Amino acid sequence: MNNEIVDLHLNDPQVRKTWEDFLTSLGITDFQSQETDAIDFTLGIYEGDKLVATGSAAGNILKYIGVCNKGVDQGSRFNTIVSALISRLFQQQIFHLFVFTKLKYSDSFQHVGFHELAHSDVAALLETGDSSIDDYLKAIPRVDDQTNKRVAGIVMNANPFTRGHRYLVEQAAGENDVVYVFVVNTDASLFTTAERFELVKQGTADLKNVIVVNGGDYMVSYATFPAYFLPTPDQQVDYQTTLDARIFRDRIAPALNIKTRYLGTEPLSRTTGIYNQVLQRELPPQVAVKIVDRKTTDDGTIVTATAVRKAIADDQLDSLAALLPPSTTNFINQHLDSLQFRIKKGMNINGN
Template sequence: MTAQVVELQLNNSRERTQWQQFLSSLDITNFSDQEVDKIDLTLGLMEDDQLVGTGSLAGNVLKYVGVCDRDSQPGARFNQIVSALVSRAFQAQQFHLMVFTKAKYSQSFQHVGFKELAHSDEAAVLENGTPDIADFVQQLPTISDQENKRIGAIVMNANPFTQGHRELVTQAAAACDLVYVFVVATDASLFKTAERLELVRQGTADLANVRVVSGGDYLVSAATFPAYFLDSAESAIKAQTTLDARIFRNQLAPRLHLTTRFVGTEPTSRTTGIYNQVLQRELPPKVALQVIPRKTVGTEPISARTVRQAIQTGELTKLDQLVPSTTARFIKTHLATLQKRIQEGMKINGN
């Protein structure tokens, strides 16, 4: 008997319980509100009123994919649920999909058309459809004879762009012929993606060899590094940062001829601190990692979190010391909007 594909309603307590119990039996156990609330669609495979497979879509990311192959041809139910998810994504005009999964499932996803971007002993990241990573690189700006030049890269959330970020970019620009500043594209911050991208561009406009671009799905994204946006266990952060670093090292660096990745010292964020440690382990010798001391005001390191806290309280007397004039002007102009986002639940103490 072929299992039937049905849509599961996770706001229905009976269906939610059935779904969680099934996934728990497959050793998938993270059902935090932070994860589940992002789900746009959940499908189930039903056979004789029993759930035998499931998978979800959150934006363009496949999540919670699991099947029971008992009394079924191996791989058949997996193929059925993934194919159904891909079909529903295409119907929603979502033609590029990502999945972060346990390493043992990578081959199964590859059998249904996904391409592996990176893997570790614990996990793997794969993609399907277009635009893919080759298309992402193709649309980035380049310079002549780039393969023989000093090419640097910085990845930042810039929530918002501070004097600390500016110092990091300035030092990288002085050391390189070209610097890519990749701005995290996932929209999970107080400052929206378009706002952060524009503030970084404005704040570095005088640096002729700097190119500010989106990090897309490949650099600290919800697919490659979901723990960046959540309060996650150290083991999860290390597993995900390893994959993120390997995508950078093995996929992006060779295509763009990147020679150096620049990061700032990280005294305040546990997640970013672990990320820097993983980059130091994963990038050299293919890509050098240069750590720049964090810019300070007096003895205090400049932190975007401090700026967000000032926005929350409306105490902006030190703002001009913490951020470039372009960022300060944006904050003062849009203070009410930013404070409303905080009041509506946007967290300000993360990254």
């Protein structure tokens, strides 16, 4: 095989070893299951029997792109492998693509049609395809004279929507003319995106200045950020959250006149605690950060979605009334068998 695009079947141990050895030689060494299990397909280019380029796709995200340029024009193999990935995804009717990459490779992706959304000192997020962040922002509802309104934003996973989430939204709604609640769009949670979105809408329906919005591809959750090219977990979290914060600060907030981002205090989750710290570092002065103490039950217990998911798993629904608004309680009662089946099938109920 000479410079042909071929499929690499990573379930073949020898192919997998060749692939990992090649990427390791380029400085990519993280092949944890949380990164590799999401891969839908992998392509490669061989020079003789030697792998000289590879790239993978997970959903609409390109990842594990590595190229050896020895003996060829700079950029030629990179262009070939990226173009092949894009072509394959287009054939699968996936037309809006993202790549997370080291900052030094941002220009290379821009040369093949990607547009940079944000970057940090070490990494960049880019997109290409038939839609863009501008299209996403244009579709979000506005109110009359919004540029002269006090506008706030909240981003939540709401897995599921609890009295704690409701309390945070109430605080923002009482202090602003308009509040956007962005629901993270990823189906890596016990409750699907559609379910979480509907529960947030139902749980805030009486708050007339609240607009619930699907976070689309731009309120990025931890589950979708490839971080295999960064060496330590702390660096990975910082890189992920920095990009997320800068997209919100530089693209989303100005378009909607959002001046304040509301956060709940985070005494329990280290990852979310770091996320909050990064938001406080990155958003001001363009976007003020207001931190609201977490809601507690009458006995002082912090209201968390994690406790709700555990109660579902343990079939301890009597404890949920103090944690949930009626709309979420009703949904769980009506769909308990389905939720418990998802857990039995291996859905992770830990995390946020």
